[in-house]
Amino acid sequence: MHYIMTNNQIEIIDALDFDPVKIFECGQCFRWNADGEGVYTGVFRGHAAKVFHDGDRICIRASEGTAPEELVDYFDLDRNYEEIRRSVAIDSHMRSASDFGKGIRILRQDPWEALCSFIVSQCNNIPRIKKIIESLCLMFGEPICFEGRTLHTFPSADTLAGLSSRELEPIRCGYRAEYIIGAARAVSCGALDLGALARSGYDEALRALKTLNGVGDKVANCVILFGLNMLGAFPIDVWMKKTLAKHYGDGFSPSVFGEYAGVAQQYMFFYARFGEK
DNA sequence: AAACAGGCCTAAA
DNA sequence: TTTAGGCCTGTT
Numbered sequence: 001m002h003y004i005m006t007n008n009q010i011e012i013i014d015a016l017d018f019d020p021v022k023i024f025e026c027g028q029c030f031r032w033n034a035d036g037e038g039v040y041t042g043v044f045r046g047h048a049a050k051v052f053h054d055g056d057r058i059c060i061r062a063s064e065g066t067a068p069e070e071l072v073d074y075f076d077l078d079r080n081y082e083e084i085r086r087s088v089a090i091d092s093h094m095r096s097a098s099d100f101g102k103g104i105r106i107l108r109q110d111p112w113e114a115l116c117s118f119i120v121s122q123c124n125n126i127p128r129i130k131k132i133i134e135s136l137c138l139m140f141g142e143p144i145c146f147e148g149r150t151l152h153t154f155p156s157a158d159t160l161a162g163l164s165s166r167e168l169e170p171i172r173c174g175y176r177a178e179y180i181i182g183a184a185r186a187v188s189c190g191a192l193d194l195g196a197l198a199r200s201g202y203d204e205a206l207r208a209l210k211t212l213n214g215v216g217d218k219v220a221n222c223v224i225l226f227g228l229n230m231l232g233a234f235p236i237d238v239w240m241k242k243t244l245a246k247h248y249g250d251g252f253s254p255s256v257f258g259e260y261a262g263v264a265q266q267y268m269f270f271y272a273r274f275g276e277k
Numbered sequence: 278a279a280a281c282a283g284g285c286c287t288a289a290a
Numbered sequence: 291t292t293t294a295g296g297c298c299t300g301t302t
Contacts, residue, residue, distance in 0.1 A: 027283070122284040128300060174298025181286085216285050235285040257288085269283085 001077050006070035008061065010077075015058040016082035019103025020051045022252070026104050026270045028226050030117055031137075031154070043137070044074055045110050046153045048146035063146045074108050076229075081105060081263075084231075088257045090266035093247045097264075097271035104266055105232060111194040112187055113154040114227025115209070119179045135171040159204045161188035179214025186212060198228045205230065211277045225262040233262045240265065243272035 002013040015236040024032040024040050032042030039052040049062035060071050085098040121129050140155035161184040165177040186192040197205040205228055221235035234254035244252050259266040
């Protein structure tokens with residue numbers, strides 16, 4: 001992937017394996033929204049940005065003071081997804097899935113945001129998940145001005161740790177409010193050190209995350225994959241359960257996909273959800 | 278109107 | 291170790 005970094009912006013020259021629609025709509029993130037023709041605006045790690053096509057190139061323009069290196073990191077631009085697609089295309093189904101999902105990248109999201117977001121996602125649908133997260137940010141995040149609009153950052157664990165579940169009621173997240181506050185308090189007081197988990201192994205991360213009330217295997221694996229950037233994590237939700245049963249029967253193990261099983265999962269999920277028949 | 282939605286927890290076998 | 295029912299809320 002070749003790109004040019006300037007001030008707070010990146011221009012991707014050969015935008016192979018970079019499809020904004022797939023990246024933002026494949027279900028890994030909740031804070032990027034399409035506004036207008038192929039333009040996405042979002043907030044990540046305290047910065048606002050927009051992503052758009054500029055001729056053959058893709059341009060990522062972030063808010064004032066965002067280092068381009070931050071964009072390289074968040075969009076994982078130095079990783080070779082073509083190679084990953086080859087490595088997970090182990091059979092005809094995965095060849096179709098990885099071909100259909102070509103252009104997806106796993107964003108390196110803030111671990112706390114990923115934890116909180118995937119707690120909200122449980123037993124819920126995407127429009128409602130997005131609505132809940134937006135009101136959470138509107139109420140408790142910091143405002144950022146970006147291109148004439150006021151957006152809001154994701155509130156810190158410290159901020160949410162000081163709230164009662166009653167104060168969270170306006171965001172209408174139901175029983176998940178207590179889970180959110182419990183997680184916020186664990187992170188805030190240091191009982192759960194997400195930074196340390198990012199440097200630990202998968203097993204330790206899974207164990208630690210599951211000590212939180214409201215975090216089971218599925219949510220924990222989403223946090224590990226999307227927030228800790230361990231690309232072997234393999235979240236299994238209802239869609240994955242169905243498609244795994246269909247194509248692999250029982251006795252399936254994610255290890256057949258190797259170290260990038262999590263990327264395979266994302267291709268398979270996206271294909272089952274939007275592509276297959 | 279009743280079921281369902283990108284799980285998790287608890288209680289009970 | 292596996293299974294059933296309940297959980298907030300909004301939508302169909």
